[in-house]
Amino acid sequence: MTVSMPRLPHRSTLRDLLQNHPDAIAAVLCALLVFLGWAALQSNWLGLGLLLLPAAYVIGGYDSAREGLTTLLEEKELDVDLLMVVAALGAAALGLWQREYHLLVDGGVLILIFAISGALEGYAMRRTAHSIRSLMSLAPDVARVMRQGREQEVPVSQLIVGDEVRVRPGEQIPTDALVVDGSSTLNEAPITGESMPVEKRPGDLVYAGTLNGLGALRLRIHQPPESSLIQRVIRLVEQAQSEAPPSQQFIEQFERGYAKVIVLVGVLLSVLPPFVWGWSWETTIYRALIFLVVASPCALMAAIMPTLLSGIASGARQGILFKNGAQLEWMGKVQAIAFDKTGTLTTGSLSVVEVVPTAGETPERVLQLAAVLESVSEHPIGQAIVNALPSSRVSSPPAENVQAYPGRGILGDWQGQHLRVGKREFVQPQTGEIAVHLRAASDRLESAGNTVVWVAVQGRLLGLIAVADTVRPEAVRAIAQLKQMGIGPIVMLTGDNPRTAESVAQSVGVDQVYADLLPEDKLHYIQKLQKEYKTVAMIGDGINDAPALAQATVGIAIGATGNDVAMETADIVLMADRLDKVAAAVNLGRRSQRIVKQNITFALSFIVLLLIANFVGGITLPLGVIGHEGSTVLVTLSGLRLLR
Ligand code: ADP
Ligand code: MG
DSSP states (O other), rough: OOOOOOOOOOOOOOOHHHHHHHHHHHHHHHHHHHHHHHHHHHHTHHHHHHHHHHOOOOOOOOHHHHHHHHHHHHHOOOHHHHHHHHHHHHHHHHHHHHHOOOHHHHHHHHHHHHHHHHHHHHHHHHHHHHHHHHHHHSSOOOEEEOOOEEEEEEEEGGTTTTEEEEEOOTTTTOOEEEEEEOOOBBOOOOOOOOOSEEEOOOOOOOOOOOOOOSHHHHHOOOOOOSSSSHHHHHHHHOOOOHHHHHHHHHHHHHHHHHHHHHHHHHHHHSHHHHHHHHOOOHHHHHHHHHHHHHSHHHHHTTTHHHHHHHHHHHHHHHTEEEESSHHHHHHOOOOOOEIIIIIIOOOOEEEEEEEEETTOOOOOHHHHHHHHHHHHOSHHHHHHHHSSSGGSSOOSSSEEEEEEETEEEEHHHHHHHEEEEEEEHHHHTOOOSOOOOHHHHHHHHTTTTOEEEEEEETTTEEEEEEEEOOOTTTTHHHHHHHHHTTTTOOEOOOOOHHHHHHHHHHHHHEEEOOOOHHHHHHHHHHHHHHHHHHHHEEEEGGGGGGHHHHSSSSSEEEEEOOOHHHHHHOOOEEOOOOOOHHHHHHHHHHHHHHHHHHHHHHHHHHHHHHHHHTTTOOOOHHHHHHHHHHHHHHHHHHGGGGGG
């Protein structure tokens, strides 16, 4: 029962079926052979039965035997696969020795049900892989590009920045690009899980894999195709999944420890009873075999992984990408949530609302000099400032020695002059006193919820730029929903100034606000929250959130508009950039936790029940097998409920 990512089916020809679902086919063949073997024995065709049943053993048990032996030989460890095979072979041997051939059928049924639960687990895994990969497989391989004045079909991997791509109505977007001409409504469900079509006009960003509606679009490639959102996310998820999640490692370790105990007790039980209780040797061996079967923790192991895998698959379909199953568990236990402000609670598509220069400067010059630095910034404020200038006015040559200080601002040299743009504390040490009219303007603009950034040249203040942000439309509802689910406090952590922060906090309804934070301060506040509330989620979009995202029990990154560093650090990526997905993720986590708990309780009680029944002689091997494997299958199926 080792977990690996199987390949995905494309066409269901017989060969593909064999390649992609070998476990399911083996289970079906095994079932057939066991049934025919049983029928043969019923009709007293002993020879035929003795031919069919061993064949069932081989076909149904081959995978388990191979895995069990590999673990035994290579890692010198015992696992449950091997125990099952030994139990089945033991039953068969006992049957042949005692001429009680129905025991061969019992062993066959044991192998059969083991194969079925293995196939079910494989199914859950494939669904997960499928949900995630279908993101990628949906994006087309070729794009229609204008080259030398002609339209040509070019593989997406050969597209270069600046290419003009044409997309016809109903076609898929080949790679992330900006609309330069045309308008249309796009179905972004393949990426975001949102089925509501989205309007796109010139200047808007479209994503690879999304479906164009009725308008013809001309797109310009603004970044290399391999850095499209979908490609980045797929790389992250694949990377995360190639590392075994801690919960799975724990289960495997548990399985091996437990298997040793069972073998030890099994050996004792097959030797001692004749001396202690005077049991006959047949009864002793028979009971020891049943013990081996019912004590195996198959149901216990099936309690967790299939459930978590189904949960991950179900999340992926809604645009919530869990990097591994452990995070799904944690998400269900979240008690406090911290939100970043700019780009997370707000849309992060800022716009400049006012520029106030010092005496003797013009608003244009303030913007222009700020844009020299901001044109290389990844920060939403930078974008806003650059957008406020007509593109012809962004000054060349480019600035030198540009250095961003996340949470503070940006500095650099341009034509022999030192420029700084950012918070007052970042710019002020160099500028001395601030003119009264600027301070008044800044107070007024900040109280109105705007963010004010300051611009200085050679230590002299040039003026300030006020940018406005809009709160995400679903933010209020999303936060209310989280509170209703009993999660609290909801905290806002921002690098912005207290006045702006307070104004946004009030409009969205968070419980606590901490402003003026540097990236490391955000981390400290997460640690503080963790002392009090243990499981703390942090949601952010920027480089300045990365330390906090890493520290939080669960880090959640805003995917489409967020920064790559944030996505890499986070445990969960929200593809839809919709804050209500946070509540959806908590719900999914809670549901999967509930199912895992039910499963474990059920599996454990069943094991105890069967052990007692076996000891007092109340069950036969078939009953033990059906009880044990039946409970395993039930538990696996119960985990698959999350796929709905
Ligand atoms: P948030 O925590 O709300 O996402 P940040 O930590 O990214 O905000 O930024 C905090 C403050 O630092 C901003 O409000 C701004 O004043 C300043 N700042 C950060 N980066 C820049 C930049 N590139 N240009 C101008 N100001 C910046
Ligand atoms: Mg931010």
